[in-house]
Amino acid sequence: MASIELSLTEEQRALRAGVLEICKRYPGEYWRDLDTRREYPEKFVSELTEAGYLAALIPQEFGGAGLGIREGGLILETINYSGGNAGACHAQMYIMGTVLRHGSEAQKREYLPKIASGALRLQAFGVTEPNSGSDTTKLQTTAIRKGDRYVVNGQKIFISRVLQSDLMLLLARTTPVDGVKRKTDGLSVFLIDIRGLKGFEVRPLRMMMNHSTNALFFDNVEIPAESLIGDEGKGFHYILDGMNAERILVASDSLGDARWFTEKAVAYSNQRVIFGRPIGANQGVQFAIAKAHIATDAAQLMRDKAAALFDGGQPCGGEANMAKYLGAEAAWEAGNACIDCHGGYGYAEEYDVERKFRECRLYKTAPVNNNLVLAYVGEHVLGMPRSY
Ligand SMILES: Cc1cc2nc3c(=O)[nH]c(=O)nc-3n(C[C@H](O)[C@H](O)[C@H](O)COP(=O)(O)OP(=O)(O)OC[C@H]3O[C@@H](n4cnc5c(N)ncnc54)[C@H](O)[C@@H]3O)c2cc1C
DSSP: OOOOOSSOOHHHHHHHHHHHHHHHTSOHHHHHHHHHHTOOOHHHHHHHHHTTGGGTTSOGGGTSOOOOHHHHHHHHHHHHHTTOOGGGTTHHHHHHHHHHHHSOHHHHHHHHHHHHHTSSOEEEEEOOOTTTTTOGGGOOOEEEEETTEEEEEEEEEEEESSTTOSEEEEEEESSOGGGSSSTTSSEEEEEEEOTTOTTEEEEEEOOSSOOOEEEEEEEEEEEEGGGBOSSTTBHHHHHHHHHHHHHHHHHHHHHHHHHHHHHHHHHHHHHOEETTEEGGGSHHHHHHHHHHHHHHHHHHHHHHHHHHHHHTTOOOHHHHHHHHHHHHHHHHHHHHHHHHHTGGGGGSGGGSHHHHHHHHHGGGTSSSOHHHHHHHIIIIITOOOOOO
């Protein structure tokens, strides 16, 4: 039976210390400067890769550390807790799971060791489309088999880190909806090498935060048939298989943000003196921070439960979704408490509060909107009618 550890093991503490050591070399100024220029934290991600942290979940036989999702989450949480943004590199941890679980032996041997060593980067995951949004099975990008190739046509929106990746995991329709029994069939997942791909256009989008996000256009893009992962038509199910890992890891990003906000808010409220006493002595200031702390601790318990179940090979759909929801909401609550207690300084770039505030907001929306998490819990945990 899976059980939740209430404190970190010695190995986990060492892992956290190692990540913190790297993060110390990338202070607020580093992230702020990149945020202004909307540039990728190349140096940080490279150092993290070289130290092996982004290969934490890749099994040892493929050159990774073979650690569990709890450790993967701890790495991401630590980055965000230290003031950085793990969103630049978290996707590799969950994308590679699809290759690991459903890829052929040849694909695993070809790609996983190179991803683990950093020779190849897989940080791009192409699912969302302008006309389908959260309703993934309605996506319109097609991949049609022609001999030893597939020809891809269509558009994707909000796809992150494409210009910083060598490989992308792509979800496309290989059989039209009217040719399949269930709308979840007929979608396929491909691991494609996007370097110099003919007919493939990437248009960067300037977003609220620095997230290297793009619109993608596929115009008769030819990819080798060997790019297909697993069986044709089963891609949606493969992607669903990876959702729990994604939810737990994103919850960990949020937990790191929440802790960063709370710590900053406490420190500032204790030292800022207005009306002759620290602002933190006012219940109006203190209680908001205390509530955020309570929300964060509760979110962490759920993340830890989800991670324990996941690492124990037990079903964890409900817990992983709830962890993602609670984490994103806790970070948002802590971000609001932090910006409130900082008064005008909360809006000044040099404090990093406004940057982290923008960054943490994303996880209420992506990779899945919290509304859809509620829909999942209503339907799958509580047994209520499907609401969408
Ligand atoms: C910065 C950023 C980076 C991203 N990176 C990636 C990426 O790398 N790869 C990728 O594939 N996608 C990415 N996304 C896309 C993201 O996953 C989607 O934006 C998200 O899934 C929602 O889709 P949508 O924007 O089309 O919203 P819609 O699906 O149009 O939804 C809009 C709103 O309506 C609500 N809604 C819709 N239907 C229902 C319903 N039945 N019940 C209740 N509420 C409903 C939603 O919850 C949401 O609030 C990114 C998005 C952002 C902002």
